Amino acid sequence: MSVEEVGEAISVVASFSGGKARPVRFRWGSRTYRIDAVNGQWVDRSGDAYSLHYSVQAGQETFYIHFEAGEVQWWLDRVILEG
């Protein structure tokens, strides 16, 4: 299993319903990733503003992304590849 720390801003399409946000797909570089599943999510309230964090699955790859509420910006934190 390999883990790559990324730390890049990304574009995300998400659905907002019932007080929850759920990412649906995102664009990193020139490629668009369709999110097959949200593995887990958590809220980080340390700092001045909160951030919504997700572990999402796109095919065989796992991505950690988060939405920074203060900046209104999505970020790709890390990519985990099996093998």
Next chain:
Amino acid sequence: MGEFGKARAFWRIACKGGGWTVQEMTCLIVHVDADAFFASVEQLLIPALRARPVIVGSGCIASCSYEARRMGLHAGMSLVRAGRLCPQAVLCKGDYQIYRCFAERIWEICRQYTCGLETYLDEAYGDAGGMERVHGPPLTLGRKLQQQVLDEVGLPVSVGLAGNRMMAKIASASAKPGGVAYVQPGQEEDFLADLPIGKLPGVGHKTARKLADMNIRTAGQLRALSRDVLGSMLGRRGQTLYERCRGRDPQVLRPVAMPSTISRETTFHKPTCDRNEIRAMLFYLLERAMRAVRQASLTVGRVELSIRHDDWKQLATRRTLPQPTSAEYEAFRVVEEMLAQMFRRRVALRHVGIVLSGFSRAAGGAVLFEPRQEASRRRLCVALDAIRNRYGHAAVVAGESISLMGRLERNDYGFVLRTPSLTK
């Protein structure tokens, strides 16, 4: 507190005839314990890790999945030994900020079932007395709580319910993994009869060996010894064990606003004799611990320093501070004195830790007759907290911690330590 260490609450209800009757209610303590917490979070977030042996740690195992435990691995084991026992285990460095966020979510759910919650990183105690009227009998309450955590957070927890703190914890441990256990009032002695003596709180390895030499291997067997005999063998601890082996525990719940200790500890990336590095690390750990003290609006009365040499010899000493404080600069002078006393051998240190205790409520503003220098240090700490609350702990590196720059990596949360401490 009533007899047997049980608290009792009294309710008044109107009976059909219009008069009042007094109904007595026993205490119901809930203990919630996340199963293989760090490893479970990793397996939740990374599907490729599910059903595989997973280790979280650096140097030694901080947490391992149940698949790894079946291979003989356990918390505290060195990674070298773990690698020999289970070469197929996947090692994760761990991300403690993520674990804290998941723990906070679990405790939010627990607060729906309890009044007052005493939380630690991967376990919590709550008072569910009276909540049966909302959630049903104790086992039903426990199962609902467990299922809600699984549904909303995705993590397995074990739940123990009993009339006191100690029994609730023993109950949850007996139900692991993923179980719920309830010890009815009056059933404590039966429940403890076959409990291995080492699992009774207050019985460490040495005491367990001493008792095993007397052929006492279970809590039930320990009851054969009188209070006087236990007292003469073990002093005040013996008196406590006399009560505990009978299921009695006088400890009360402490909602998180007043912890018993706040600690920070870590292992060095490489064992070191460099006094500058050791002092810098101790200042950094103290800084982190004191920030938690200030956030809880407390002051500290005692500080304990522990060091572990590279030959695994461990020393610890505790001192009362000249006056209660919430500023690390004042406590650090005492820590330096303790370090000078303890660190005298030419064997490198591999691990250091700070434990703060003796808390009291902060005065809430300026302290009358506070010396000017201490007042300005306290204001400095408060100002640094404001910056760090907004921009993250790493926004400012202060005091002796500066010596860690260039030695350790940093992220938004601060220096990346090899084995970040757990606050208990």
